[in-house]
Amino acid sequence: MAFPATLAPYAARAEATRGRLYKEAESAFRTPFQRDRDRVIHAVAFRRLKHKTQVFISHEGDHYRTRLTHSLEVAQIARTLARALKLDEDLAESLALAHDLGHPPFGHTGEDVLVQCMEKYDGFDHNAQTLRLLTKLERRHAEFDGLNLTWETLEGVVKHNGPLTGPLAKKKDPLPAAIVEYAEAHDLWLDSFPSLEAQVAALADDIAYNNHDVDDGLRAGLFDFAEARDVPLVGPALRAAEERFPDAPRVILIAEAVSDLIGAMVQDVLSETRRRLEADKPAHADEIRRADHAFSAFSPEMDRDLSGLRSFLHENMYRHYKVNRARSRAKRIIKSLFDLFFHEPETLPPEWRSRYEGASEARLARVVCDYIAGMTDRYAAREYRRLFGDEFEG
Template sequence: MQRFTAPYSSLPEETRGRVHPEGGADFRSAFARDRDRIIHSQAFRRLKHKTQVFVYHEGDHYRTRLTHTIEVAQVARSISRALGLDEDLTEALALAHDLGHTPFGHAGERELDKLMKPHGGFDHNAQSLRILTKLERRYAQFDGLNLTWETLEGLVKHNGPLVNAEGDPVGRYREHGLPEAILEYAADHDLDLASHASAEAQVAAIADDIAYNAHDIDDGLRAGLFGLIDLGDVPLAGEALSQVLRLYPDLEHDRIVHETVRRVMSAMVNDIIAECNNSNAKLNLRSVAEVRQLGRPFVVFSKQMDRQNRALQSFLNDRMYRHERVEQIMARARRVMHDLFTAYMHDPRLLPADWQGGQARQVCDFIAGMTDRYALDQHKRLFDLDPLFR
């Protein structure tokens, strides 16, 4: 079946290029090469043993950062295809979006940010940029992966502009300013921080929300943090559950869960596609530049779906992320991060030889790159205590 290309799609032949020009183009587009480099990176492989919500040893069927990332890429690719966008760029952005996350999920990130406050703080989005432009050292001609401008721009700005027209930080960066990693890179390779990102980047960002909410329903039920009956009054999830029970009254529990989750995801995906098509029927966007200069996100939920999504997020926040069991695990995770950072800052000789130097950012990079398993192993090695996780 012949696919159409939307007029506002990013086009690999019109890429703004790479910092280090490369020859020897092959059968892949520039964006496909970006995607492949991300998949083959060390940082991508480490996602296998990084926490999504549950630490790795709690069970084999809970999501990790890697399985979450793969699910995000699948959702993003499906939306991108339906909208006529560049699937390779969309997939590259989806696959790279969590590379900068620390071990132990958001608890690890918050603790590392707290520890790094005197040294510029920690931001997982900026850390992803550091990984892709500096910390991956595999190629003979350059540090990083030398990705295209469009991939790096989409990674940094997938949640919207970072500064306003006057150059002042906005959103999450309004209070403390932009992370140094983003400022340094943008000074040499302008990422147009005041505009929105491409439609492909916006698809990757909203696919993250879809995958996160849907699979956390699955993991929360699997962990017993809430039950199916608790979903009854939750918008979207309750409707999906009622539909499944009506169609399959004798279905066993695990299949009920799967059928409910897939209906939640399908409803969100279909809503986005319809909303984008309806919106563009009025806007008549003719280029990716018009998407960037629109002044608001283009890839969004309808107002009704947005309300339902917020209600679902609120439910998961109350019943899952703030659950006593999860908070106990994350408190132990913060202890591990604090102990490791303090030890390495006090005695840099505890670090591997190629990481020694005594600078806080080096220590931060080393810890941020750890998997849960490696962090726990290093904590045990350095402190010779009973494991904090049992």
């Protein structure tokens, strides 16, 4: 297999991968990171992202983002950043496509309910759930469970927000058991930063969701142009679009403003990342990992403006009464399903019932959690209707 010869010295190297937990013969025409990307795309959990949403319930409208469209947008931005920085684009893309696999139905609302339901049973964390999917729950191979991805991909999935242990960890809470258990078999260097590919993929996620929430919020009428004109980043972009295209319909002005915003954020990340790289001059990917700071980041000025944008979205979109109504329905669905399956496990499908039989109460809770977390919005709504007979448009 021919490997790219133009990568930066600090880029991850597919030919030098730390390998997979289970040994496999290498492909004659794909690098290890390309195979990781392809395995993620072909995963059942990836297909299900089509009907998982972040803010809106799936039936609210076909033009709003889903977890799938969001992941594709993140992948596009991650590849752009990786190409500009001479990183391994395939690894960055793999991480972008995989980063949301562990999210349950109904976005953060579904996650909040599962956190409560699993409080006595090692909790629920969408990042740990992604690792469970990639290493256990996906079943596509005869010789092992999971997708058997490379060390670099799993490291990036687990640590995309930075070190999980040691003095540089942002959170001091106990790690989810799924991460601890896997790291014992396949040491992911939990006390270090991930590769630069993982760092740019994480920032691509920030860029994508902030911009598509602005786009979706304006199109859905959760806030209007007058309100948005006073918001950091968004206001100047909208005014600039109106000045350039005074006769354009609002839908075009929104698209032009969001496009400009994405471009400005990408340029900001590239400038700040290059500044940090030039200051430290890392000569190997492990120097990125063992540093005492992230190398890829927004500038302080962009961070300040993004904080203002997030505050606006939190107040005017995520807490909008229409979103709150959808959230209320979602909470009722997830909590009802969990309680029923936990207290009456005979109602679980046979495949899932067989995964806990004879085991502990904690094991049953985890099986129920895995089953629900894998559902799409519409499947969870249909299960709720089948089991409880209540009206719900899914």
